Amino acid sequence: MSYKNLDHLNQTLHALSHAMAILGADEATNMPTGGGAERANSLSALTAMHHEKASAPHIADWIEKAENSKLDTDQKHALAEFKRLYEQRTCLPAEFVGAKTKSAMKCEQLWRELRPKGDWKSFAPALGEVISFAREEAQMRSHNTGLKPYDAMIDQYDPGNKMADIDPVFAELKVFLKSFVPEALEIQKQRLADRPLKPLNAPFPVEKQRSLGQSIMKQMGFDFNNGRLDTSHHPFCGGVPTDVRMTTRYQTDTFLPGLMGILHETGHAQYEQGLPRDNAHWPHNQARGMGMHESQSLFVEMQIVRSPMFWKWVIPLISEHLGSHVFENWEIEDVLVHVNLIERGFIRVDADEVTYPLHVILRYELEQDLIGQKIEVHHIPEAWNAKMEEYLGLSTLDNMSDGPMQDVHWPAGLFGYFPSYTLGALMAAQQWASLVKQIPTAPSQIEQGNFNEINAWRAKNVWQKGSRFSTTQMMEQATGEPLNPAYFIAHLQQRYAK
Amino acid sequence: MSYKNLDHLNQTLHALSHAMAILGADEATNMPTGGGAERANSLSALTAMHHEKASAPHIADWIEKAENSKLDTDQKHALAEFKRLYEQRTCLPAEFVGAKTKSAMKCEQLWRELRPKGDWKSFAPALGEVISFAREEAQMRSHNTGLKPYDAMIDQYDPGNKMADIDPVFAELKVFLKSFVPEALEIQKQRLADRPLKPLNAPFPVEKQRSLGQSIMKQMGFDFNNGRLDTSHHPFCGGVPTDVRMTTRYQTDTFLPGLMGILHETGHAQYEQGLPRDNAHWPHNQARGMGMHESQSLFVEMQIVRSPMFWKWVIPLISEHLGSHVFENWEIEDVLVHVNLIERGFIRVDADEVTYPLHVILRYELEQDLIGQKIEVHHIPEAWNAKMEEYLGLSTLDNMSDGPMQDVHWPAGLFGYFPSYTLGALMAAQQWASLVKQIPTAPSQIEQGNFNEINAWRAKNVWQKGSRFSTTQMMEQATGEPLNPAYFIAHLQQRYAK
Numbered sequence: 003m004s005y006k007n008l009d010h011l012n013q014t015l016h017a018l019s020h021a022m023a024i025l026g027a028d029e030a031t032n033m034p035t036g037g038g039a040e041r042a043n044s045l046s047a048l049t050a051m052h053h054e055k056a057s058a059p060h061i062a063d064w065i066e067k068a069e070n071s072k073l074d075t076d077q078k079h080a081l082a083e084f085k086r087l088y089e090q091r092t093c094l095p096a097e098f099v100g101a102k103t104k105s106a107m108k109c110e111q112l113w114r115e116l117r118p119k120g121d122w123k124s125f126a127p128a129l130g131e132v133i134s135f136a137r138e139e140a141q142m143r144s145h146n147t148g149l150k151p152y153d154a155m156i157d158q159y160d161p162g163n164k165m166a167d168i169d170p171v172f173a174e175l176k177v178f179l180k181s182f183v184p185e186a187l188e189i190q191k192q193r194l195a196d197r198p199l200k201p202l203n204a205p206f207p208v209e210k211q212r213s214l215g216q217s218i219m220k221q222m223g224f225d226f227n228n229g230r231l232d233t234s235h236h237p238f239c240g241g242v243p244t245d246v247r248m249t250t251r252y253q254t255d256t257f258l259p260g261l262m263g264i265l266h267e268t269g270h271a272q273y274e275q276g277l278p279r280d281n282a283h284w285p286h287n288q289a290r291g292m293g294m295h296e297s298q299s300l301f302v303e304m305q306i307v308r309s310p311m312f313w314k315w316v317i318p319l320i321s322e323h324l325g326s327h328v329f330e331n332w333e334i335e336d337v338l339v340h341v342n343l344i345e346r347g348f349i350r351v352d353a354d355e356v357t358y359p360l361h362v363i364l365r366y367e368l369e370q371d372l373i374g375q376k377i378e379v380h381h382i383p384e385a386w387n388a389k390m391e392e393y394l395g396l397s398t399l400d401n402m403s404d405g406p407m408q409d410v411h412w413p414a415g416l417f418g419y420f421p422s423y424t425l426g427a428l429m430a431a432q433q434w435a436s437l438v439k440q441i442p443t444a445p446s447q448i449e450q451g452n453f454n455e456i457n458a459w460r461a462k463n464v465w466q467k468g469s470r471f472s473t474t475q476m477m478e479q480a481t482g483e484p485l486n487p488a489y490f491i492a493h494l495q496q497r498y499a500k
Numbered sequence: 501m502s503y504k505n506l507d508h509l510n511q512t513l514h515a516l517s518h519a520m521a522i523l524g525a526d527e528a529t530n531m532p533t534g535g536g537a538e539r540a541n542s543l544s545a546l547t548a549m550h551h552e553k554a555s556a557p558h559i560a561d562w563i564e565k566a567e568n569s570k571l572d573t574d575q576k577h578a579l580a581e582f583k584r585l586y587e588q589r590t591c592l593p594a595e596f597v598g599a600k601t602k603s604a605m606k607c608e609q610l611w612r613e614l615r616p617k618g619d620w621k622s623f624a625p626a627l628g629e630v631i632s633f634a635r636e637e638a639q640m641r642s643h644n645t646g647l648k649p650y651d652a653m654i655d656q657y658d659p660g661n662k663m664a665d666i667d668p669v670f671a672e673l674k675v676f677l678k679s680f681v682p683e684a685l686e687i688q689k690q691r692l693a694d695r696p697l698k699p700l701n702a703p704f705p706v707e708k709q710r711s712l713g714q715s716i717m718k719q720m721g722f723d724f725n726n727g728r729l730d731t732s733h734h735p736f737c738g739g740v741p742t743d744v745r746m747t748t749r750y751q752t753d754t755f756l757p758g759l760m761g762i763l764h765e766t767g768h769a770q771y772e773q774g775l776p777r778d779n780a781h782w783p784h785n786q787a788r789g790m791g792m793h794e795s796q797s798l799f800v801e802m803q804i805v806r807s808p809m810f811w812k813w814v815i816p817l818i819s820e821h822l823g824s825h826v827f828e829n830w831e832i833e834d835v836l837v838h839v840n841l842i843e844r845g846f847i848r849v850d851a852d853e854v855t856y857p858l859h860v861i862l863r864y865e866l867e868q869d870l871i872g873q874k875i876e877v878h879h880i881p882e883a884w885n886a887k888m889e890e891y892l893g894l895s896t897l898d899n900m901s902d903g904p905m906q907d908v909h910w911p912a913g914l915f916g917y918f919p920s921y922t923l924g925a926l927m928a929a930q931q932w933a934s935l936v937k938q939i940p941t942a943p944s945q946i947e948q949g950n951f952n953e954i955n956a957w958r959a960k961n962v963w964q965k966g967s968r969f970s971t972t973q974m975m976e977q978a979t980g981e982p983l984n985p986a987y988f989i990a991h992l993q994q995r996y997a998k
Contacts, residue, residue, distance in 0.1 A: 013541070013545070014545055014549075016541075016542075017541055017542040017544075017545030017546060018542075018545070018546075020538060020539070020541075020542035021519045021523060021542055021546060024522075024523055024526055024539075025519060025522055025523070028522055028526055028530075032526075032530075032728065033743055034724060034725055034726055034727055034728055034743060035725055036723070036725040036726035036727075036742050036743065037726065037739075037740070037742045037743025039742065040518055040740060040742045040743065040780075041518070041522075041743065043511070043514075043515055043518075044514075044515040044516075044518035044519055046515075047511070047512055047515030047516070048515060048516075048519060051512075051549070225534070226532060227532055227533055227534040228532055228534035228535065229532060229534075230530065230532055232530075241535075242535070242538060244534050244535045244537070244538045245531055245532060245534065245535025245538065245539065282538075
C-alpha cells in the first residue's frame with residue numbers, strides 16, 4: 003500500500019519533471035524574448051509544486067512502511083534511490099526553492115542578454131543573488147547530510163563524490179597538465195611544421211551541417227522517433243528519455259565545432275534514450291548522475307570521435323553531405339590535426355581535452371571559495387583572471403564575455419556541477435580501455451560505422467543500470483576496478499605526446 | 501486577505517496554464533512521435549493538478565469573503581469572472597477531469613496517426629470513449645448550472661449562448677444559404693466565364709512562403725517579440741499572450757491556403773497579444789470566449805483580407821517575396837476570383853465563408869444528437885453523410901479522412917465549440933460595419949498597409965476589455981446593437997451576388 007502510494011507520487015512527479023524539461027528546452031530553442039518573464043514565473047511555480055509534492059512529511063512514513071513490506075529486488079532498488087533523493091530534498095523548504103529558481107531564471111535570462119556585451123557590471127548583482135541562494139542552500143544541505151557545505155552541493159550532481167577524493171585527483175591532474183600542456187604544445191608545433199593545417203573549404207550552409215549531423219547521429223544510434231536536434235546558444239541535451247531535445251550551434255566558416263557539439267550531446271542522448279523504459283517514473287530508472295552522464299558524452303566525443311578510426315568511417319559521409327571538395331586530397335592525419343588541435347583558450351566549451359580539466363579545476367576552486375564565503379561576487383573577475391594566468395597564461399580582465407560570463411551554470415544556480423565534467427572524462431577513458439579489452443575488434447567496427455556491439459556494451463554496463471548502483475560500483479562492475487586516473491593520463495599521452 | 505489568497509491562487513493557476521499551453525503547442529509543432537504517450541500522461545496530470553487547485557472547496561469561502569470586502573471596480577470584474585469560472589469548474593471531480601483528458605489526448609494522438617489512412621474502424625472506439633466522457637461531463641454541467649446538457653457545454657466556450665438563441669439564427673442562415681449557395685455558384689460560373697481562373701506560377705518554396713507570411717503578420721501588428729510562427733498539421737494559435745505560438749501548413753503548389761491560415765491565426769494572435777498585461781493572471785484579463793476570439797480571426801480573414809483593399813496593398817509584397825512573375829499581368833479581380841472562390845467541399849477548414857456555416861451547422865446538429873444520446877459513435881458516418889448530401893450535395897461514406905475524421909475537435913473532446921466559428925463570423929461582419937461607420941477611411945488605410953487606427957479600434961473595443969463584459973454587452977458597446985445576422989448576410993450578398 004505504501005509502495006503503491008509512492009508509485010502514484012512518482013507518476014505525478016514524473017509528469018511535472020516532463021513539463022519542466024520540455025519548457026526548459028523550448029526556452030532555449032524557440033521562445034521569443036518577450037516570453038521570458040512569464041516563463042520564469044511558470045517554471046518557478048512548477049519547481050515549487052514539484053518540491054512541495056516530493057518532500058511532503060507523510061512520505062517519510064510511506065518510505066518506512068514500504069521498507070518493512072515485502073519487496074522484490076527491483077522495488078528495493080527503487081525505494082533506496084527514492085529515499086536518497088527524498089532525504090536530499092527535505093532539507094530545503096518549498097518557498098526557498100521557488101525563490102531560488104526564480105532568481106536563477108532571471109539571472110539566466112539576464113545572462114543571455116548581457117553576455118554578448120560582456121556587461122559584468124549589470125550582471126553581477128543578479129549573480130550575487132544567485133550565489134547567496136547557493137550558499138544558503140549549501141548550509142541547509144550540509145546541516146542535513148553532515149557533509150561539508152560544498153560537498154553537499156556536489157553530492158546532488160554526482161552522488162558520493164567529495165572534496166577529500168576530488169582534491170588529490172585534481173591536484174595530480176593539475177601537476178601533470180601544468181607540465182604536459184607546454185610539452186604537448188611543443189610536440190604539436192613540430193607536427194604542424196611537418197603537416198601544416200589545411201584550410202577548410204568554407205562556407206558550410208547550416209542546413210547541410212544539420213543534415214550531416216543528423217545522419218551521423220542516426221547511424222551512431224540516436225533514435226529520432228524519440229528525440230530531435232535543434233539549435234541553441236549553448237549546446238545541450240534536454241527533454242525526457244522518450245523525447246530527447248538535443249541542440250548544437252553552427253558557424254558557417256567551419257563545420258567542426260557544430261558537429262563536435264552534436265557528437266558530444268549524442269553521447270548524453272544515448273544514455274537517456276537507453277535508460278530502462280519500464281517504471282520509468284521511478285528514479286532508479288533515471289541516469290546515475292552528472293559524472294556518469296558526462297562519461298557517456300566524452301566516451302563518444304573523446305574516445306571515439308577524435309580518433310583515426312572514426313574519421314575513416316565518417317569522411318565519405320562528410321563528402322556526401324557537404325561536398326567532395328571539403329576533404330579532397332586530405333589524409334586522415336590532416337583531419338586529426340584539426341580536431342585534436344590544442345590551444346590555450348578562454349572558453350571551456352571550446353577547449354580541447356588537454357586544457358579542459360584546467361578550466362574545470364579553476365571553477366572548482368572558485369566555487370569552493372564562493373560557497374566557503376572566502377570571496378564575494380565582486381572578487382570573481384580578479385580571481386578568475388589570476389587562475390587563468392597561472393594555468394593557461396591568459397588574461398580575462400578586459401573580457402568578461404569570455405571570462406566568468408561564459409557559462410550558463412552559475413547564472414542557472416548550478417554550483418557543484420563543474421567537477422563532473424572532468425570526472426566524466428576520467429571515467430570515459432577507463433570505460434573505453436575496458437571495452438577494447440573485452441571487444442578487441444571495436445576500433446575496426448567503428449571504421450565500418452558499426453556501433454551495434456559498442457552500444458550494446460554501453461547499454462549493459464551503463465544505460466540499463468539506471469541508478470541502481472553508485473558511480474563507483476558501476477565503474478567496478480564495468481571495468482573491474484574503481485576510478486583510476488591513469489587511463490585518462492595514458493590516453494592524453496598516447497594521443498598528444500607520441 | 502481573501503482577495504490576496506485568490507490573487508496568489510491565480511498566479512499558480514496561471515503558471516500551470518502557461519505550461520500546458522506551451523506543451524500543447526510543442527506537441528503539435530516539435531514533438532517526435534515516440535514522445536506521445538509520456539506527453540499525454542504529463543498533460544493529464546497537469547490538467548488534474550490545475551483542476552484540483554482551481555476547484556478546492558475553501559475557494560468558495562474566499563470568494564464570499566472577498567465579495568463582502570472593499571474592492572475597486574477592476575477587482576470586482578476580476579472576482580465576478582473568477583467566480584463564474586469557479587462555479588463552472590466545481591461540477592467536475594479532479595479524477596474525472598484527469599481521466600477525460602487522458603482519453604482525449606490518446607484519441608487525438610490516434611487521430612494524428614489514423615486520419616491520413618481514413619481508418620475510422622480503429623479510430624471509432626477511442627472517439628466513443630471521448631463521447632462517453634463528454635456526455636457525462638454535459639450531465640454534470642447541466643446538473644450544476646440548470647442549463648440543458650449541450651447548452652452547458654456551449655457555455656464553457658461562449659458564455660451565455662444557448663440553443664434557444666442559436667437554433668433560430670442557424671435555422672435562418674441555413675434557409676438563406678440553401679438558396680444562396682446555388683445562386684452564388686451560378687453567378688461565379690458566369691464571372692469565371694468572363695474572367696477565367698489564371699493558374700498560379702508554382703512551385704512556391706516553403707521558406708519563401710514563410711518569410712512572406714511573417715512580413716505581412718508584422719505589418720498587420722503581430723509582435724514577434726511576443727510570439728512566433730511555426731508549422732503544424734492543422735493551423736492554430738496557442739501559447740500565452742507574451743509568447744503566442746501561431747502555426748500554418750504549407751503546400752508548394754499554391755501559397756494561398758498557407759497564407760490564409762497565417763492571416764486567420766494572426767487575428768487570433770492579435771487578440772491574445774492585445775489583452776491587458778497588468779494582472780494578466782486574473783481571468784478577467786483573458787479573452788472573452790471562443791465566439792469573440794473567432795470574430796477577431798474572421799475580422800482579419802474575411803472582412804479585411806478577402807477584399808480588394810487588402811490586395812491593393814499586399815500584391816507588391818507578394819512579388820517581393822515570391823517573385824514578380826507570380827502576379828505578372830494580373831488585375832486585383834484576378835486575385836479575388838482565386839481567394840473568394842466558392843465550392844461545395846468536404847473540409848471545413850478549407851471551406852469558403854459562404855459554405856462554411858453549413859459545415860458548422862452540420863456539426864452543431866450532430867453534437868446535439870450525440871450529447872442528447874440520440875445517436876452513437878457508430879451512427880456518425882451515416883448521419884454525417886446524410887447531412888453533407890442535404891446541405892452540400894456531397895457524399896463522405898467512403899472517405900472518412902475528409903468526413904468525420906477531418907477535425908481535431910471531437911478527438912480532443914471539444915463538444916460545444918463548433919457554433920462559435922459561425923457566431924464569430926456574424927460578429928466580425930457587424931464589427932467591421934461599425935468600424936467603417938466610425939472610421940470611413942479604414943478601407944483606404946488598408947490599401948496603404950496602415951493598420952494603426954484599425955488595430956486601435958479593435959484594441960479599445962475588444963482586446964483591452966478582456967472578460968469584463970459578456971459577449972452581448974461587448975457587441976452592444978462596440979456597435980450600438982446586439983448581435984444581428986443581417987450584417988453577415990449583407991456581406992455575403994455584397995461580395996458574392998453583386
